[in-house]
Amino acid sequence: MASSAEMTQEENNWGGGSRPLGARYGKLMMWFFLLSDALTFSGFLTAYGLMRFKFESTWPIAENVFTHFPGLEGDQPLLYVALMTFILIMSSVTMVLAVNAGEKMNRKAVTNWMLWTIIGGLIFVGSQAWEWYHFIIGDSGAVETARQEILHIYNEEGERLSFSQVVHGMEEGHASNHGETFTKAEVLAAMKANEGMYIMEPGKAGVSFTHEASVAMLEAGDVVQGANMIHNEYGQKQFANFFFFITGFHGFHVFSGVVINFIIFYNVLLGTYERRGHYRMVEKVGLYWHFVDLVWVFVFTFFYLV
Amino acid sequence: MSDHNGTWWIWKVFWILLVITGVEVALGIVKPEFMLTQLFGTSVLNYVFIILTLVKAAYIVQIFMHVKFEKKGLKYALYLPTLILIPYLTFILLTEGSYLFQ
Numbered sequence: 001m002a003s004s005a006e007m008t009q010e011e012n013n014w015g016g017g018s019r020p021l022g023a024r025y026g027k028l029m030m031w032f033f034l035l036s037d038a039l040t041f042s043g044f045l046t047a048y049g050l051m052r053f054k055f056e057s058t059w060p061i062a063e064n065v066f067t068h069f070p071g072l073e074g075d076q077p078l079l080y081v082a083l084m085t086f087i088l089i090m091s092s093v094t095m096v097l098a099v100n101a102g103e104k105m106n107r108k109a110v111t112n113w114m115l116w117t118i119i120g121g122l123i124f125v126g127s128q129a130w131e132w133y134h135f136i137i138g139d140s141g142a143v144e145t146a147r148q149e150i151l152h153i154y155n156e157e158g159e160r161l162s163f164s165q166v167v168h169g170m171e172e173g174h175a176s177n178h179g180e181t182f183t184k185a186e187v188l189a190a191m192k193a194n195e196g197m198y199i200m201e202p203g204k205a206g207v208s209f210t211h212e213a214s215v216a217m218l219e220a221g222d223v224v225q226g227a228n229m230i231h232n233e234y235g236q237k238q239f240a241n242f243f244f245f246i247t248g249f250h251g252f253h254v255f256s257g258v259v260i261n262f263i264i265f266y267n268v269l270l271g272t273y274e275r276r277g278h279y280r281m282v283e284k285v286g287l288y289w290h291f292v293d294l295v296w297v298f299v300f301t302f303f304y305l306v
Numbered sequence: 307m308s309d310h311n312g313t314w315w316i317w318k319v320f321w322i323l324l325v326i327t328g329v330e331v332a333l334g335i336v337k338p339e340f341m342l343t344q345l346f347g348t349s350v351l352n353y354v355f356i357i358l359t360l361v362k363a364a365y366i367v368q369i370f371m372h373v374k375f376e377k378k379g380l381k382y383a384l385y386l387p388t389l390i391l392i393p394y395l396t397f398i399l400l401t402e403g404s405y406l407f408q
Contacts, residue, residue: 050399096370293366
Protein backbone atom coordinates (compact mmCIF):
# COMPACT_ATOMS: atom_id res chain seq x y z
CA MET A 1 0.00 0.00 0.00
CA ALA A 2 1.33 3.38 -0.95
CA SER A 3 2.02 5.92 1.73
CA SER A 4 -0.12 9.02 1.83
CA ALA A 5 2.85 11.16 0.72
CA GLU A 6 3.21 9.11 -2.47
CA MET A 7 -0.49 9.28 -3.12
CA THR A 8 -0.50 13.07 -2.92
CA GLN A 9 2.37 13.22 -5.33
CA GLU A 10 0.52 10.94 -7.71
CA GLU A 11 -2.53 13.14 -7.61
CA ASN A 12 -0.50 16.26 -8.21
CA ASN A 13 1.36 14.76 -11.12
CA TRP A 14 0.40 12.52 -13.97
CA GLY A 15 -0.11 9.21 -12.21
CA GLY A 16 -3.02 6.97 -13.12
CA GLY A 17 -6.31 7.58 -11.45
CA SER A 18 -6.02 11.33 -11.34
CA ARG A 19 -7.26 13.30 -14.35
CA PRO A 20 -4.52 15.74 -15.24
CA LEU A 21 -6.39 17.12 -18.25
CA GLY A 22 -9.77 17.13 -16.55
CA ALA A 23 -11.45 15.83 -19.68
CA ARG A 24 -12.88 12.46 -20.56
CA TYR A 25 -11.59 10.22 -23.33
CA GLY A 26 -14.20 11.14 -25.94
CA LYS A 27 -13.81 14.86 -25.49
CA LEU A 28 -10.03 14.60 -25.50
CA MET A 29 -10.04 12.61 -28.74
CA MET A 30 -12.43 15.09 -30.34
CA TRP A 31 -10.02 17.86 -29.38
CA PHE A 32 -7.02 16.08 -30.85
CA PHE A 33 -8.94 15.41 -34.05
CA LEU A 34 -9.83 19.09 -34.26
CA LEU A 35 -6.20 20.00 -33.65
CA SER A 36 -5.09 17.95 -36.65
CA ASP A 37 -7.94 19.33 -38.73
CA ALA A 38 -6.85 22.86 -37.82
CA LEU A 39 -3.39 22.05 -39.18
CA THR A 40 -4.95 20.71 -42.40
CA PHE A 41 -6.94 23.89 -42.95
CA SER A 42 -3.99 26.12 -42.14
CA GLY A 43 -1.98 24.19 -44.75
CA PHE A 44 -4.68 24.86 -47.35
CA LEU A 45 -4.97 28.54 -46.53
CA THR A 46 -1.20 29.00 -46.52
CA ALA A 47 -0.96 27.33 -49.94
CA TYR A 48 -3.70 29.66 -51.13
CA GLY A 49 -1.73 32.66 -49.87
CA LEU A 50 1.45 31.46 -51.55
CA MET A 51 -0.25 31.07 -54.94
CA ARG A 52 -2.02 34.36 -54.56
CA PHE A 53 1.27 36.20 -54.01
CA LYS A 54 2.81 34.42 -56.94
CA PHE A 55 0.03 35.40 -59.35
CA GLU A 56 -0.84 38.77 -57.89
CA SER A 57 -1.45 40.50 -61.25
CA THR A 58 -4.03 37.95 -62.39
CA TRP A 59 -5.46 36.87 -59.03
CA PRO A 60 -9.14 37.86 -58.88
CA ILE A 61 -10.26 40.34 -56.23
CA ALA A 62 -12.91 38.47 -54.29
CA GLU A 63 -15.23 41.44 -54.00
CA ASN A 64 -15.42 41.60 -57.81
CA VAL A 65 -16.27 37.91 -57.96
CA PHE A 66 -18.86 37.39 -55.25
CA THR A 67 -21.19 40.31 -55.87
CA HIS A 68 -24.61 38.68 -55.91
CA PHE A 69 -27.28 38.90 -53.31
CA PRO A 70 -30.65 37.15 -53.71
CA GLY A 71 -33.29 39.58 -54.91
CA LEU A 72 -30.91 42.51 -55.36
CA GLU A 73 -29.67 43.74 -58.72
CA GLY A 74 -26.13 45.04 -59.25
CA ASP A 75 -22.95 44.79 -57.24
CA GLN A 76 -23.33 43.84 -53.60
CA PRO A 77 -19.81 42.94 -52.51
CA LEU A 78 -19.38 41.05 -49.22
CA LEU A 79 -23.04 41.27 -48.30
CA TYR A 80 -23.95 37.67 -49.05
CA VAL A 81 -20.89 36.19 -47.41
CA ALA A 82 -21.52 38.41 -44.38
CA LEU A 83 -25.00 36.90 -44.17
CA MET A 84 -23.52 33.40 -44.37
CA THR A 85 -21.09 34.28 -41.57
CA PHE A 86 -23.95 35.57 -39.47
CA ILE A 87 -25.92 32.33 -40.02
CA LEU A 88 -22.96 30.22 -38.95
CA ILE A 89 -22.22 32.33 -35.86
CA MET A 90 -25.91 32.15 -34.95
CA SER A 91 -25.96 28.36 -35.23
CA SER A 92 -22.82 28.25 -33.10
CA VAL A 93 -24.68 30.24 -30.45
CA THR A 94 -27.64 27.85 -30.50
CA MET A 95 -25.15 24.99 -30.15
CA VAL A 96 -23.64 26.52 -26.98
CA LEU A 97 -27.15 26.99 -25.68
CA ALA A 98 -27.84 23.29 -26.36
CA VAL A 99 -24.68 22.23 -24.50
CA ASN A 100 -25.56 24.58 -21.67
CA ALA A 101 -29.06 23.12 -21.44
CA GLY A 102 -27.59 19.61 -21.52
CA GLU A 103 -25.51 20.34 -18.45
CA LYS A 104 -28.69 21.33 -16.66
CA MET A 105 -30.30 18.07 -17.89
CA ASN A 106 -33.00 20.09 -19.58
CA ARG A 107 -34.06 17.74 -22.36
CA LYS A 108 -36.68 20.01 -23.85
CA ALA A 109 -34.25 22.92 -24.21
CA VAL A 110 -31.55 20.63 -25.70
CA THR A 111 -34.05 19.37 -28.29
CA ASN A 112 -35.06 22.90 -29.17
CA TRP A 113 -31.53 24.33 -29.52
CA MET A 114 -30.20 21.29 -31.38
CA LEU A 115 -33.02 21.68 -33.89
CA TRP A 116 -32.14 25.36 -34.45
CA THR A 117 -28.48 24.42 -34.87
CA ILE A 118 -29.36 21.87 -37.54
CA ILE A 119 -31.58 24.38 -39.35
CA GLY A 120 -28.78 26.96 -39.27
CA GLY A 121 -26.34 24.42 -40.68
CA LEU A 122 -28.71 23.49 -43.50
CA ILE A 123 -29.26 27.15 -44.39
CA PHE A 124 -25.50 27.65 -44.51
CA VAL A 125 -24.93 24.65 -46.80
CA GLY A 126 -27.78 25.86 -49.00
CA SER A 127 -26.27 29.35 -49.16
CA GLN A 128 -22.97 27.87 -50.19
CA ALA A 129 -24.67 25.91 -52.96
CA TRP A 130 -26.26 29.13 -54.15
CA GLU A 131 -22.90 30.88 -54.18
CA TRP A 132 -21.25 28.01 -56.04
CA TYR A 133 -24.05 28.11 -58.59
CA HIS A 134 -23.43 31.78 -59.35
CA PHE A 135 -19.69 31.27 -59.36
CA ILE A 136 -19.98 28.42 -61.89
CA ILE A 137 -22.53 30.20 -64.10
CA GLY A 138 -20.34 33.30 -64.22
CA ASP A 139 -21.05 36.97 -64.35
CA SER A 140 -19.40 39.21 -66.95
CA GLY A 141 -17.37 36.84 -69.09
CA ALA A 142 -13.71 37.28 -70.01
CA VAL A 143 -11.17 36.95 -72.79
CA GLU A 144 -8.83 33.98 -72.55
CA THR A 145 -5.66 34.46 -74.59
CA ALA A 146 -3.78 31.75 -76.44
CA ARG A 147 -1.41 31.65 -73.43
CA GLN A 148 -4.43 30.97 -71.22
CA GLU A 149 -4.32 34.32 -69.48
CA ILE A 150 -7.64 35.76 -68.40
CA LEU A 151 -8.37 39.39 -69.28
CA HIS A 152 -11.39 41.54 -68.63
CA ILE A 153 -13.00 44.03 -71.02
CA TYR A 154 -13.19 47.72 -70.10
CA ASN A 155 -14.52 50.80 -71.92
CA GLU A 156 -12.89 54.23 -72.32
CA GLU A 157 -14.34 55.38 -68.98
CA GLY A 158 -12.51 52.53 -67.30
CA GLU A 159 -15.70 50.64 -66.46
CA ARG A 160 -15.64 46.86 -66.46
CA LEU A 161 -18.00 45.57 -69.17
CA SER A 162 -19.94 42.34 -69.30
CA PHE A 163 -20.32 40.51 -72.62
CA SER A 164 -23.93 41.60 -72.52
CA GLN A 165 -22.85 45.26 -72.43
CA VAL A 166 -20.16 44.71 -75.06
CA VAL A 167 -22.50 43.05 -77.55
CA HIS A 168 -25.85 44.74 -76.83
CA GLY A 169 -24.42 48.14 -75.87
CA MET A 170 -24.42 49.97 -72.54
CA GLU A 171 -28.13 50.85 -72.68
CA GLU A 172 -29.48 47.48 -73.76
CA GLY A 173 -27.06 45.18 -71.96
CA HIS A 174 -26.99 44.06 -68.33
CA ALA A 175 -24.07 44.39 -65.94
CA SER A 176 -24.31 40.62 -65.63
CA ASN A 177 -24.78 38.17 -68.49
CA HIS A 178 -27.77 36.55 -66.74
CA GLY A 179 -26.99 33.15 -68.18
CA GLU A 180 -26.87 34.35 -71.80
CA THR A 181 -24.03 32.75 -73.79
CA PHE A 182 -21.96 34.75 -76.24
CA THR A 183 -19.74 33.48 -79.04
CA LYS A 184 -16.23 34.67 -79.75
CA ALA A 185 -17.42 36.13 -83.11
CA GLU A 186 -20.08 38.29 -81.44
CA VAL A 187 -17.71 39.71 -78.83
CA LEU A 188 -14.93 40.22 -81.39
CA ALA A 189 -17.21 42.08 -83.82
CA ALA A 190 -18.45 44.36 -81.02
CA MET A 191 -14.91 45.05 -79.83
CA LYS A 192 -13.70 45.89 -83.32
CA ALA A 193 -16.61 48.28 -83.76
CA ASN A 194 -15.86 50.13 -80.54
CA GLU A 195 -12.52 51.94 -80.44
CA GLY A 196 -12.69 52.68 -76.72
CA MET A 197 -12.72 49.06 -75.56
CA TYR A 198 -9.60 47.46 -74.20
CA ILE A 199 -8.68 44.51 -71.99
CA MET A 200 -6.93 44.41 -68.64
CA GLU A 201 -5.61 41.83 -66.20
CA PRO A 202 -7.99 41.13 -63.33
CA GLY A 203 -5.64 41.47 -60.34
CA LYS A 204 -4.89 44.39 -58.04
CA ALA A 205 -1.76 45.26 -60.05
CA GLY A 206 -3.16 44.27 -63.44
CA VAL A 207 -1.65 45.48 -66.73
CA SER A 208 -3.92 46.94 -69.42
CA PHE A 209 -3.53 46.69 -73.21
CA THR A 210 -4.29 49.03 -76.11
CA HIS A 211 -7.40 48.56 -78.22
CA GLU A 212 -5.45 47.07 -81.17
CA ALA A 213 -3.53 44.65 -78.95
CA SER A 214 -6.80 43.71 -77.23
CA VAL A 215 -8.53 42.85 -80.50
CA ALA A 216 -5.50 40.85 -81.64
CA MET A 217 -5.38 38.93 -78.37
CA LEU A 218 -9.07 38.07 -78.59
CA GLU A 219 -8.62 36.98 -82.21
CA ALA A 220 -5.88 34.57 -81.17
CA GLY A 221 -7.70 33.52 -78.02
CA ASP A 222 -11.26 32.75 -77.02
CA VAL A 223 -14.06 33.94 -74.77
CA VAL A 224 -14.77 32.21 -71.48
CA GLN A 225 -17.88 32.40 -69.33
CA GLY A 226 -18.33 30.95 -65.86
CA ALA A 227 -15.90 28.79 -63.93
CA ASN A 228 -14.82 25.18 -63.69
CA MET A 229 -11.61 23.37 -62.81
CA ILE A 230 -10.01 24.17 -66.19
CA HIS A 231 -11.25 27.64 -67.16
CA ASN A 232 -12.62 30.50 -65.18
CA GLU A 233 -13.56 33.99 -66.20
CA TYR A 234 -12.49 35.61 -62.93
CA GLY A 235 -8.74 35.39 -63.45
CA GLN A 236 -5.96 33.01 -62.49
CA LYS A 237 -7.42 29.52 -62.82
CA GLN A 238 -5.95 28.36 -59.51
CA PHE A 239 -8.32 30.78 -57.82
CA ALA A 240 -11.30 28.66 -58.86
CA ASN A 241 -9.49 25.46 -57.89
CA PHE A 242 -8.71 26.80 -54.42
CA PHE A 243 -12.21 28.19 -54.10
CA PHE A 244 -13.80 24.84 -54.94
CA PHE A 245 -11.37 22.93 -52.76
CA ILE A 246 -11.27 25.05 -49.62
CA THR A 247 -14.92 26.12 -49.46
CA GLY A 248 -15.86 22.63 -50.63
CA PHE A 249 -13.83 21.00 -47.88
CA HIS A 250 -15.30 23.39 -45.34
CA GLY A 251 -18.78 22.83 -46.74
CA PHE A 252 -18.25 19.10 -46.40
CA HIS A 253 -17.37 19.67 -42.75
CA VAL A 254 -20.58 21.64 -42.30
CA PHE A 255 -22.56 18.93 -44.05
CA SER A 256 -21.09 16.14 -41.94
CA GLY A 257 -21.63 18.35 -38.89
CA VAL A 258 -25.30 18.59 -39.77
CA VAL A 259 -25.51 14.80 -40.16
CA ILE A 260 -23.77 14.19 -36.82
CA ASN A 261 -25.91 16.85 -35.14
CA PHE A 262 -28.97 15.14 -36.52
CA ILE A 263 -27.93 11.76 -35.11
CA ILE A 264 -27.37 13.33 -31.68
CA PHE A 265 -30.66 15.23 -31.98
CA TYR A 266 -32.45 11.97 -32.76
CA ASN A 267 -30.87 10.38 -29.71
CA VAL A 268 -32.01 13.30 -27.58
CA LEU A 269 -35.53 12.73 -28.89
CA LEU A 270 -35.27 9.04 -28.00
CA GLY A 271 -34.13 9.97 -24.50
CA THR A 272 -30.81 8.10 -24.81
CA TYR A 273 -28.84 10.73 -22.87
CA GLU A 274 -31.60 11.17 -20.31
CA ARG A 275 -31.23 7.47 -19.49
CA ARG A 276 -27.43 7.70 -19.62
CA GLY A 277 -27.59 10.47 -17.05
CA HIS A 278 -25.51 13.03 -18.95
CA TYR A 279 -25.43 14.95 -22.23
CA ARG A 280 -21.70 14.72 -22.90
CA MET A 281 -22.30 13.64 -26.50
CA VAL A 282 -23.94 17.01 -27.15
CA GLU A 283 -20.83 18.69 -25.77
CA LYS A 284 -18.58 16.67 -28.11
CA VAL A 285 -20.53 17.42 -31.29
CA GLY A 286 -20.71 20.99 -30.02
CA LEU A 287 -16.91 21.17 -30.14
CA TYR A 288 -16.95 19.95 -33.73
CA TRP A 289 -19.63 22.43 -34.68
CA HIS A 290 -17.74 25.38 -33.16
CA PHE A 291 -14.66 24.26 -35.00
CA VAL A 292 -16.54 24.50 -38.30
CA ASP A 293 -17.47 28.06 -37.35
CA LEU A 294 -13.86 28.76 -36.37
CA VAL A 295 -12.56 27.62 -39.75
CA TRP A 296 -15.16 29.73 -41.53
CA VAL A 297 -13.95 32.81 -39.67
CA PHE A 298 -10.52 32.28 -41.27
CA VAL A 299 -11.87 31.34 -44.71
CA PHE A 300 -14.00 34.48 -44.62
CA THR A 301 -10.96 36.64 -43.89
CA PHE A 302 -8.47 35.10 -46.29
CA PHE A 303 -10.84 34.45 -49.18
CA TYR A 304 -13.16 37.41 -49.09
CA LEU A 305 -11.59 40.24 -47.09
CA VAL A 306 -7.82 40.28 -47.46
CA MET B 307 -20.23 25.22 -16.44
CA SER B 308 -21.12 25.64 -12.82
CA ASP B 309 -19.31 28.99 -12.86
CA HIS B 310 -21.94 30.37 -15.21
CA ASN B 311 -25.43 31.43 -14.37
CA GLY B 312 -28.02 31.78 -17.10
CA THR B 313 -27.09 32.34 -20.71
CA TRP B 314 -26.07 36.01 -20.76
CA TRP B 315 -22.39 35.13 -21.32
CA ILE B 316 -23.29 33.26 -24.51
CA TRP B 317 -25.20 36.21 -25.89
CA LYS B 318 -22.42 38.57 -24.90
CA VAL B 319 -19.98 36.61 -27.09
CA PHE B 320 -22.58 36.51 -29.85
CA TRP B 321 -22.79 40.31 -29.89
CA ILE B 322 -19.00 40.66 -29.81
CA LEU B 323 -18.65 38.32 -32.80
CA LEU B 324 -21.46 40.06 -34.65
CA VAL B 325 -20.02 43.54 -34.09
CA ILE B 326 -16.51 42.46 -35.16
CA THR B 327 -17.90 40.84 -38.33
CA GLY B 328 -19.92 43.98 -39.00
CA VAL B 329 -16.81 46.15 -38.64
CA GLU B 330 -14.88 43.82 -40.97
CA VAL B 331 -17.58 43.94 -43.64
CA ALA B 332 -17.88 47.74 -43.35
CA LEU B 333 -14.11 48.13 -43.69
CA GLY B 334 -14.12 45.70 -46.62
CA ILE B 335 -16.75 47.75 -48.46
CA VAL B 336 -15.51 51.24 -47.60
CA LYS B 337 -11.75 50.52 -47.67
CA PRO B 338 -10.69 53.73 -45.90
CA GLU B 339 -7.91 55.53 -47.74
CA PHE B 340 -5.60 55.92 -44.74
CA MET B 341 -5.64 52.15 -44.10
CA LEU B 342 -4.30 51.30 -47.55
CA THR B 343 -0.77 52.31 -46.58
CA GLN B 344 1.66 49.50 -47.31
CA LEU B 345 3.43 47.91 -44.36
CA PHE B 346 5.69 44.85 -44.63
CA GLY B 347 4.32 43.72 -47.98
CA THR B 348 0.61 44.26 -47.45
CA SER B 349 -1.81 47.02 -46.47
CA VAL B 350 -2.57 48.12 -42.92
CA LEU B 351 -6.19 47.17 -43.63
CA ASN B 352 -5.18 43.54 -44.10
CA TYR B 353 -3.40 43.57 -40.74
CA VAL B 354 -6.56 44.95 -39.18
CA PHE B 355 -8.59 42.14 -40.79
CA ILE B 356 -6.19 39.48 -39.52
CA ILE B 357 -6.09 40.89 -35.99
CA LEU B 358 -9.90 41.13 -35.84
CA THR B 359 -10.10 37.53 -37.10
CA LEU B 360 -7.75 36.33 -34.39
CA VAL B 361 -9.86 38.13 -31.79
CA LYS B 362 -12.97 36.37 -33.11
CA ALA B 363 -11.16 33.03 -33.14
CA ALA B 364 -10.03 33.58 -29.54
CA TYR B 365 -13.60 34.20 -28.40
CA ILE B 366 -14.89 31.10 -30.20
CA VAL B 367 -12.16 28.87 -28.77
CA GLN B 368 -12.08 30.34 -25.27
CA ILE B 369 -15.79 30.73 -24.60
CA PHE B 370 -17.80 28.64 -27.09
CA MET B 371 -15.35 25.75 -27.03
CA HIS B 372 -14.90 26.31 -23.33
CA VAL B 373 -11.10 26.14 -23.26
CA LYS B 374 -10.90 29.12 -20.89
CA PHE B 375 -12.49 26.99 -18.19
CA GLU B 376 -10.47 23.83 -18.77
CA LYS B 377 -7.54 22.65 -16.69
CA LYS B 378 -4.12 24.07 -17.34
CA GLY B 379 -2.87 20.75 -18.73
CA LEU B 380 -5.55 20.62 -21.42
CA LYS B 381 -5.00 24.27 -22.30
CA TYR B 382 -1.31 23.59 -22.90
CA ALA B 383 -2.08 20.39 -24.84
CA LEU B 384 -4.27 22.40 -27.20
CA TYR B 385 -2.57 25.78 -27.39
CA LEU B 386 1.08 24.75 -27.66
CA PRO B 387 0.76 22.54 -30.78
CA THR B 388 -1.48 25.12 -32.47
CA LEU B 389 0.60 28.16 -31.62
CA ILE B 390 3.88 26.47 -32.54
CA LEU B 391 2.90 24.31 -35.51
CA ILE B 392 0.67 26.71 -37.44
CA PRO B 393 3.18 29.61 -37.54
CA TYR B 394 5.89 27.05 -38.31
CA LEU B 395 3.83 25.53 -41.14
CA THR B 396 3.10 28.97 -42.56
CA PHE B 397 6.74 30.02 -42.27
CA ILE B 398 8.19 26.88 -43.85
CA LEU B 399 5.67 26.83 -46.71
CA LEU B 400 6.20 30.48 -47.56
CA THR B 401 10.01 30.41 -47.33
CA GLU B 402 10.45 27.08 -49.08
CA GLY B 403 7.88 28.14 -51.67
CA SER B 404 9.79 31.32 -52.43
CA TYR B 405 11.58 29.67 -55.35
CA LEU B 406 8.26 29.98 -57.19
CA PHE B 407 8.81 33.73 -57.37
CA GLN B 408 12.13 33.45 -59.17
